[in-house]
Amino acid sequence: MTQSHLKEALDTLKETGVRITPQRHAILEYLINSMSHPTADEIYKSLEGKFPNMSVATVYNNLRVFREVGLVKELTYGDASSRFDFNTSEHYHIICENCGKIVDFHYPGLDEVEHLASHVTGFKVKHHRMEIYGVCPDCAGKEVH
Amino acid sequence: MTQSHLKEALDTLKETGVRITPQRHAILEYLINSMSHPTADEIYKSLEGKFPNMSVATVYNNLRVFREVGLVKELTYGDASSRFDFNTSEHYHIICENCGKIVDFHYPGLDEVEHLASHVTGFKVKHHRMEIYGVCPDCAGKEVH
DNA sequence: TAAACTATTTATAACAATTATAATCTAATA
DNA sequence: TATTAGATTATAATTGTTATAAATAGTTTA
Ligand SMILES: [Mn+2]
Ligand SMILES: [Mn+2]
Ligand SMILES: [Zn+2]
Ligand SMILES: [Zn+2]
Numbered sequence: 210m211t212q213s214h215l216k217e218a219l220d221t222l223k224e225t226g227v228r229i230t231p232q233r234h235a236i237l238e239y240l241i242n243s244m245s246h247p248t249a250d251e252i253y254k255s256l257e258g259k260f261p262n263m264s265v266a267t268v269y270n271n272l273r274v275f276r277e278v279g280l281v282k283e284l285t286y287g288d289a290s291s292r293f294d295f296n297t298s299e300h301y302h303i304i305c306e307n308c309g310k311i312v313d314f315h316y317p318g319l320d321e322v323e324h325l326a327s328h329v330t331g332f333k334v335k336h337h338r339m340e341i342y343g344v345c346p347d348c349a350g351k352e353v354h
Numbered sequence: 355m356t357q358s359h360l361k362e363a364l365d366t367l368k369e370t371g372v373r374i375t376p377q378r379h380a381i382l383e384y385l386i387n388s389m390s391h392p393t394a395d396e397i398y399k400s401l402e403g404k405f406p407n408m409s410v411a412t413v414y415n416n417l418r419v420f421r422e423v424g425l426v427k428e429l430t431y432g433d434a435s436s437r438f439d440f441n442t443s444e445h446y447h448i449i450c451e452n453c454g455k456i457v458d459f460h461y462p463g464l465d466e467v468e469h470l471a472s473h474v475t476g477f478k479v480k481h482h483r484m485e486i487y488g489v490c491p492d493c494a495g496k497e498v499h
Numbered sequence: 500t501a502a503a504c505t506a507t508t509t510a511t512a513a514c515a516a517t518t519a520t521a522a523t524c525t526a527a528t529a
Numbered sequence: 530t531a532t533t534a535g536a537t538t539a540t541a542a543t544t545g546t547t548a549t550a551a552a553t554a555g556t557t558t559a
Contacts, residue, residue: 228506228555250545264509269546271507285432288517290545303471303479312475316467323486326448330457332488334448339484341468343477373526375536395516409538414517416536433546435516 214241214297218280225278232256232263233271237280237295246284246292246302246311284311305345312345356386359442363425370423377401377408378416382425382440391429391437391447391456429456450490457490 218237222229235256240247247255253268272293275281284292284302292311300313319337327334363382367374380401385392392400398413417438420426429437429447437456445458464482472479 230507230554232508248545262509264511265545266510266547267508283432285430287428287430287436288545291432301467301471303475303477305477306480312477314471314474316470319464319467319484322446322461322464322484325461326446326459326486327488329459330448331491332448332450332457332486333494334486334488335451336488337484337486339464339467339482341471341477341479341482343472343479343481346476349478373535375525377537393516407538409540410516411518411539412537433516 221278221280227274232260232267235259236271240281240293240295246294248290248292301339303341303343305348306342307344307348310345359386366423366425372419377405377412380404381416385426385438385440391439393435393437446484448486448488450493451487452489452493455490
Protein backbone atom coordinates (compact mmCIF):
# COMPACT_ATOMS: atom_id res chain seq x y z
CA MET A 210 0.00 0.00 0.00
CA THR A 211 2.51 2.60 1.13
CA GLN A 212 4.97 1.02 -1.30
CA SER A 213 2.68 1.63 -4.24
CA HIS A 214 2.02 5.17 -3.02
CA LEU A 215 5.73 5.80 -2.95
CA LYS A 216 6.20 4.27 -6.38
CA GLU A 217 3.41 6.38 -7.83
CA ALA A 218 4.84 9.49 -6.22
CA LEU A 219 8.28 8.79 -7.65
CA ASP A 220 6.70 8.25 -11.05
CA THR A 221 4.97 11.59 -10.78
CA LEU A 222 8.30 13.23 -10.06
CA LYS A 223 9.89 11.52 -13.05
CA GLU A 224 7.04 12.56 -15.31
CA THR A 225 7.29 16.17 -14.24
CA GLY A 226 11.05 16.23 -14.63
CA VAL A 227 11.86 16.61 -10.96
CA ARG A 228 15.02 14.80 -9.94
CA ILE A 229 14.70 12.13 -7.32
CA THR A 230 17.37 12.88 -4.77
CA PRO A 231 18.00 10.88 -1.60
CA GLN A 232 16.56 13.75 0.43
CA ARG A 233 13.39 13.87 -1.67
CA HIS A 234 13.00 10.13 -1.46
CA ALA A 235 13.33 10.22 2.32
CA ILE A 236 10.90 13.11 2.78
CA LEU A 237 8.30 11.40 0.61
CA GLU A 238 8.81 8.13 2.43
CA TYR A 239 8.36 9.84 5.76
CA LEU A 240 5.20 11.61 4.64
CA ILE A 241 3.67 8.39 3.37
CA ASN A 242 4.66 6.17 6.28
CA SER A 243 3.92 8.61 9.06
CA MET A 244 0.21 8.52 8.22
CA SER A 245 -0.06 11.87 9.94
CA HIS A 246 0.26 15.55 9.13
CA PRO A 247 3.79 16.53 10.08
CA THR A 248 5.31 20.00 10.09
CA ALA A 249 8.41 20.79 8.07
CA ASP A 250 10.40 20.83 11.27
CA GLU A 251 9.13 17.42 12.36
CA ILE A 252 10.24 15.99 9.03
CA TYR A 253 13.58 17.76 9.34
CA LYS A 254 14.19 16.42 12.84
CA SER A 255 13.10 12.89 12.03
CA LEU A 256 15.57 12.73 9.15
CA GLU A 257 18.58 14.28 10.81
CA GLY A 258 19.89 10.85 11.80
CA LYS A 259 19.93 9.76 8.18
CA PHE A 260 20.97 13.16 6.78
CA PRO A 261 23.04 14.96 9.42
CA ASN A 262 23.88 17.77 7.02
CA MET A 263 20.48 18.32 5.48
CA SER A 264 19.38 21.92 5.59
CA VAL A 265 15.94 22.87 6.82
CA ALA A 266 15.64 24.87 3.61
CA THR A 267 15.83 21.61 1.69
CA VAL A 268 12.79 20.34 3.53
CA TYR A 269 10.86 23.51 2.79
CA ASN A 270 12.02 23.62 -0.81
CA ASN A 271 11.03 20.05 -1.49
CA LEU A 272 7.70 20.32 0.26
CA ARG A 273 7.00 23.25 -2.04
CA VAL A 274 8.02 21.15 -5.05
CA PHE A 275 5.77 18.33 -3.91
CA ARG A 276 2.90 20.75 -3.43
CA GLU A 277 3.41 22.20 -6.88
CA VAL A 278 3.22 18.81 -8.58
CA GLY A 279 0.20 17.89 -6.46
CA LEU A 280 1.80 15.23 -4.27
CA VAL A 281 1.08 16.95 -0.98
CA LYS A 282 -1.39 19.43 0.42
CA GLU A 283 -0.31 22.18 2.77
CA LEU A 284 -2.52 22.73 5.80
CA THR A 285 -2.29 26.15 7.41
CA TYR A 286 -3.61 26.87 10.85
CA GLY A 287 -3.21 30.42 12.01
CA ASP A 288 0.05 31.26 13.66
CA ALA A 289 1.47 27.78 14.06
CA SER A 290 3.55 26.17 11.34
CA SER A 291 2.11 24.54 8.25
CA ARG A 292 1.39 20.84 8.20
CA PHE A 293 1.73 18.62 5.17
CA ASP A 294 -0.61 15.91 4.03
CA PHE A 295 0.38 13.30 1.49
CA ASN A 296 -2.31 13.71 -1.10
CA THR A 297 -4.16 10.42 -1.37
CA SER A 298 -7.86 11.07 -1.77
CA GLU A 299 -10.02 14.09 -1.10
CA HIS A 300 -10.90 14.31 2.53
CA TYR A 301 -11.63 16.74 5.32
CA HIS A 302 -10.07 17.12 8.75
CA ILE A 303 -11.36 17.29 12.28
CA ILE A 304 -8.96 18.85 14.76
CA CYS A 305 -8.78 18.48 18.53
CA GLU A 306 -8.62 21.89 20.19
CA ASN A 307 -7.01 20.32 23.23
CA CYS A 308 -4.11 18.25 21.88
CA GLY A 309 -3.97 19.34 18.23
CA LYS A 310 -4.64 15.88 16.82
CA ILE A 311 -5.78 15.93 13.20
CA VAL A 312 -8.05 13.14 12.00
CA ASP A 313 -9.18 12.52 8.43
CA PHE A 314 -12.78 11.99 7.52
CA HIS A 315 -14.64 11.67 4.27
CA TYR A 316 -17.67 13.58 3.18
CA PRO A 317 -19.05 14.39 -0.24
CA GLY A 318 -17.96 17.78 -1.56
CA LEU A 319 -20.00 20.78 -0.49
CA ASP A 320 -21.26 21.53 -3.98
CA GLU A 321 -24.43 23.22 -2.82
CA VAL A 322 -22.60 25.79 -0.70
CA GLU A 323 -20.16 26.48 -3.52
CA HIS A 324 -23.04 26.96 -5.90
CA LEU A 325 -24.95 29.32 -3.66
CA ALA A 326 -21.84 31.34 -2.85
CA SER A 327 -21.09 31.69 -6.53
CA HIS A 328 -24.66 32.75 -7.19
CA VAL A 329 -24.86 35.45 -4.53
CA THR A 330 -21.35 36.86 -4.95
CA GLY A 331 -20.70 36.43 -8.68
CA PHE A 332 -17.38 34.74 -7.95
CA LYS A 333 -16.06 32.00 -10.18
CA VAL A 334 -15.63 29.28 -7.57
CA LYS A 335 -12.48 27.17 -7.61
CA HIS A 336 -12.46 25.21 -4.38
CA HIS A 337 -13.20 25.43 -0.70
CA ARG A 338 -11.72 24.70 2.64
CA MET A 339 -13.54 23.16 5.54
CA GLU A 340 -12.49 21.69 8.80
CA ILE A 341 -14.19 20.85 12.04
CA TYR A 342 -12.94 21.63 15.53
CA GLY A 343 -13.75 19.82 18.71
CA VAL A 344 -12.34 17.54 21.40
CA CYS A 345 -11.01 14.10 20.56
CA PRO A 346 -12.15 11.00 22.50
CA ASP A 347 -8.79 10.74 24.32
CA CYS A 348 -8.98 14.30 25.59
CA ALA A 349 -12.69 14.05 26.38
CA GLY A 350 -11.93 10.94 28.46
CA LYS A 351 -9.26 12.73 30.45
CA GLU A 352 -11.63 15.59 31.29
CA VAL A 353 -13.86 13.22 33.26
CA HIS A 354 -11.92 12.41 36.44
CA MET B 355 -26.64 51.06 12.46
CA THR B 356 -22.88 51.31 12.96
CA GLN B 357 -23.63 53.64 15.88
CA SER B 358 -25.66 50.99 17.64
CA HIS B 359 -23.02 48.39 16.92
CA LEU B 360 -20.42 50.61 18.51
CA LYS B 361 -22.67 51.29 21.48
CA GLU B 362 -23.31 47.60 22.00
CA ALA B 363 -19.63 46.84 21.71
CA LEU B 364 -18.76 49.46 24.31
CA ASP B 365 -21.44 48.01 26.58
CA THR B 366 -19.89 44.58 26.20
CA LEU B 367 -16.54 46.00 27.24
CA LYS B 368 -18.11 47.69 30.27
CA GLU B 369 -19.88 44.50 31.28
CA THR B 370 -16.70 42.46 31.09
CA GLY B 371 -14.73 45.04 33.03
CA VAL B 372 -12.47 46.08 30.16
CA ARG B 373 -11.55 49.75 30.27
CA ILE B 374 -12.61 51.83 27.31
CA THR B 375 -9.52 53.74 26.29
CA PRO B 376 -9.31 56.19 23.36
CA GLN B 377 -7.24 53.63 21.47
CA ARG B 378 -9.77 50.87 22.04
CA HIS B 379 -12.59 53.15 21.03
CA ALA B 380 -10.80 54.09 17.82
CA ILE B 381 -9.90 50.51 16.90
CA LEU B 382 -13.47 49.37 17.42
CA GLU B 383 -14.81 52.31 15.45
CA TYR B 384 -12.47 51.51 12.61
CA LEU B 385 -13.43 47.84 12.58
CA ILE B 386 -17.13 48.66 12.49
CA ASN B 387 -16.95 51.44 9.92
CA SER B 388 -14.47 49.82 7.57
CA MET B 389 -16.98 47.11 6.69
CA SER B 390 -14.01 45.01 5.67
CA HIS B 391 -11.54 42.58 7.18
CA PRO B 392 -8.46 44.63 8.03
CA THR B 393 -5.10 43.38 9.27
CA ALA B 394 -3.62 44.66 12.52
CA ASP B 395 -1.17 46.70 10.50
CA GLU B 396 -3.90 48.29 8.39
CA ILE B 397 -5.66 49.36 11.57
CA TYR B 398 -2.39 50.61 13.01
CA LYS B 399 -1.57 52.67 9.91
CA SER B 400 -5.06 54.09 9.55
CA LEU B 401 -4.97 55.37 13.12
CA GLU B 402 -1.48 56.83 13.17
CA GLY B 403 -2.82 60.26 12.24
CA LYS B 404 -5.06 60.29 15.29
CA PHE B 405 -2.60 58.48 17.57
CA PRO B 406 0.94 59.27 16.40
CA ASN B 407 2.45 57.51 19.39
CA MET B 408 0.31 54.40 19.45
CA SER B 409 2.33 51.21 19.53
CA VAL B 410 1.59 48.37 17.16
CA ALA B 411 1.56 46.16 20.24
CA THR B 412 -1.47 48.09 21.46
CA VAL B 413 -3.35 47.15 18.32
CA TYR B 414 -2.45 43.49 18.72
CA ASN B 415 -3.19 43.52 22.45
CA ASN B 416 -6.59 45.07 21.98
CA LEU B 417 -7.56 42.88 19.08
CA ARG B 418 -6.80 39.95 21.35
CA VAL B 419 -8.96 41.47 24.09
CA PHE B 420 -11.79 42.00 21.62
CA ARG B 421 -11.47 38.44 20.41
CA GLU B 422 -11.56 37.10 23.96
CA VAL B 423 -14.80 38.91 24.77
CA GLY B 424 -16.29 37.82 21.46
CA LEU B 425 -16.40 41.19 19.71
CA VAL B 426 -14.23 40.19 16.78
CA LYS B 427 -13.27 37.05 14.93
CA GLU B 428 -9.72 36.45 13.80
CA LEU B 429 -9.33 35.11 10.28
CA THR B 430 -6.09 33.29 9.58
CA TYR B 431 -4.89 32.50 6.11
CA GLY B 432 -1.63 30.62 5.90
CA ASP B 433 1.46 32.74 5.89
CA ALA B 434 -0.07 36.19 5.50
CA SER B 435 -1.16 38.22 8.49
CA SER B 436 -4.42 37.69 10.35
CA ARG B 437 -7.50 39.65 9.43
CA PHE B 438 -10.12 40.78 11.86
CA ASP B 439 -13.87 40.72 11.41
CA PHE B 440 -16.22 42.66 13.63
CA ASN B 441 -18.52 39.96 14.88
CA THR B 442 -22.02 40.81 13.74
CA SER B 443 -23.83 37.69 12.65
CA GLU B 444 -22.61 34.24 11.68
CA HIS B 445 -21.46 34.21 8.11
CA TYR B 446 -18.97 32.60 5.77
CA HIS B 447 -16.39 34.11 3.46
CA ILE B 448 -15.51 33.77 -0.19
CA ILE B 449 -12.01 34.89 -1.10
CA CYS B 450 -10.58 35.99 -4.43
CA GLU B 451 -7.37 34.13 -5.18
CA ASN B 452 -6.31 36.91 -7.51
CA CYS B 453 -6.72 40.11 -5.49
CA GLY B 454 -7.40 38.78 -2.00
CA LYS B 455 -10.83 40.37 -1.68
CA ILE B 456 -12.94 38.84 1.07
CA VAL B 457 -16.72 38.88 0.65
CA ASP B 458 -19.29 37.81 3.24
CA PHE B 459 -22.08 35.44 2.43
CA HIS B 460 -24.73 33.70 4.46
CA TYR B 461 -25.53 30.05 4.53
CA PRO B 462 -27.17 27.86 7.13
CA GLY B 463 -24.70 26.09 9.41
CA LEU B 464 -23.27 22.81 8.17
CA ASP B 465 -24.91 20.75 10.89
CA GLU B 466 -25.00 17.57 8.85
CA VAL B 467 -21.25 17.53 8.23
CA GLU B 468 -20.57 18.28 11.88
CA HIS B 469 -22.85 15.45 12.90
CA LEU B 470 -21.30 12.93 10.55
CA ALA B 471 -17.78 13.92 11.52
CA SER B 472 -18.66 13.52 15.16
CA HIS B 473 -20.19 10.14 14.45
CA VAL B 474 -17.27 8.67 12.54
CA THR B 475 -14.45 10.15 14.65
CA GLY B 476 -15.97 10.18 18.14
CA PHE B 477 -14.98 13.83 18.57
CA LYS B 478 -17.12 16.18 20.58
CA VAL B 479 -17.72 18.83 17.91
CA LYS B 480 -17.45 22.49 18.87
CA HIS B 481 -17.48 24.45 15.64
CA HIS B 482 -16.19 24.48 12.11
CA ARG B 483 -14.46 26.65 9.60
CA MET B 484 -15.39 26.93 5.98
CA GLU B 485 -14.47 29.31 3.25
CA ILE B 486 -14.66 29.30 -0.49
CA TYR B 487 -11.95 30.33 -2.91
CA GLY B 488 -12.36 31.60 -6.43
CA VAL B 489 -12.05 34.65 -8.65
CA CYS B 490 -14.09 37.76 -8.00
CA PRO B 491 -16.14 39.42 -10.77
CA ASP B 492 -13.68 42.33 -11.03
CA CYS B 493 -10.70 40.04 -11.57
CA ALA B 494 -12.64 37.71 -13.88
CA GLY B 495 -13.55 40.75 -15.99
CA LYS B 496 -9.94 41.81 -16.30
CA GLU B 497 -8.89 38.36 -17.49
CA VAL B 498 -11.02 38.73 -20.62
CA HIS B 499 -9.08 41.16 -22.83
C1' DT C 500 35.74 11.74 -21.98
C1' DA C 501 35.94 16.65 -20.96
C1' DA C 502 33.60 20.80 -20.68
C1' DA C 503 29.54 23.29 -20.00
C1' DC C 504 25.29 23.67 -18.13
C1' DT C 505 21.51 22.94 -14.87
C1' DA C 506 19.38 21.36 -10.74
C1' DT C 507 19.88 20.69 -5.99
C1' DT C 508 21.70 21.15 -1.49
C1' DT C 509 23.87 23.53 2.13
C1' DA C 510 24.96 27.30 5.24
C1' DT C 511 23.64 31.44 6.56
C1' DA C 512 21.38 35.79 6.51
C1' DA C 513 17.13 38.20 6.05
C1' DC C 514 12.29 38.86 6.68
C1' DA C 515 7.82 39.70 8.67
C1' DA C 516 4.19 38.90 11.85
C1' DT C 517 3.61 38.57 16.41
C1' DT C 518 4.74 38.43 21.33
C1' DA C 519 7.46 39.51 25.56
C1' DT C 520 9.54 42.80 28.55
C1' DA C 521 10.15 46.70 31.20
C1' DA C 522 9.32 51.43 31.88
C1' DT C 523 5.91 54.92 31.82
C1' DC C 524 1.42 56.68 32.06
C1' DT C 525 -3.54 56.65 33.44
C1' DA C 526 -7.40 55.74 36.01
C1' DA C 527 -9.75 53.70 39.87
C1' DT C 528 -9.80 52.89 44.74
C1' DA C 529 -8.76 53.32 49.69
C1' DT D 530 -3.26 61.87 48.64
C1' DA D 531 -1.20 57.42 48.34
C1' DT D 532 -1.71 52.95 46.57
C1' DT D 533 -2.81 49.78 43.28
C1' DA D 534 -4.06 47.73 38.95
C1' DG D 535 -4.65 48.34 34.11
C1' DA D 536 -3.10 50.09 29.74
C1' DT D 537 0.21 52.00 26.60
C1' DT D 538 4.65 52.67 24.69
C1' DA D 539 9.23 51.60 22.99
C1' DT D 540 11.97 48.11 22.07
C1' DA D 541 13.87 43.53 21.94
C1' DA D 542 13.06 38.78 21.08
C1' DT D 543 10.93 34.95 18.84
C1' DT D 544 9.65 31.97 15.12
C1' DG D 545 8.40 30.04 10.78
C1' DT D 546 9.73 30.75 6.39
C1' DT D 547 12.25 32.56 2.40
C1' DA D 548 16.32 34.55 -0.07
C1' DT D 549 21.06 34.31 -1.30
C1' DA D 550 25.29 32.61 -2.67
C1' DA D 551 28.60 29.06 -2.69
C1' DA D 552 29.32 24.18 -3.14
C1' DT D 553 27.96 19.72 -5.00
C1' DA D 554 25.97 16.50 -8.12
C1' DG D 555 23.86 15.13 -12.21
C1' DT D 556 22.91 15.81 -17.27
C1' DT D 557 23.85 17.31 -21.80
C1' DT D 558 26.82 18.78 -25.45
C1' DA D 559 31.03 19.00 -28.07
MN1 LIG E 1 -5.37 14.32 6.02
MN1 LIG F 1 -16.88 38.82 7.35
ZN1 LIG G 1 -7.19 15.63 21.87
ZN1 LIG H 1 -10.31 39.71 -7.28
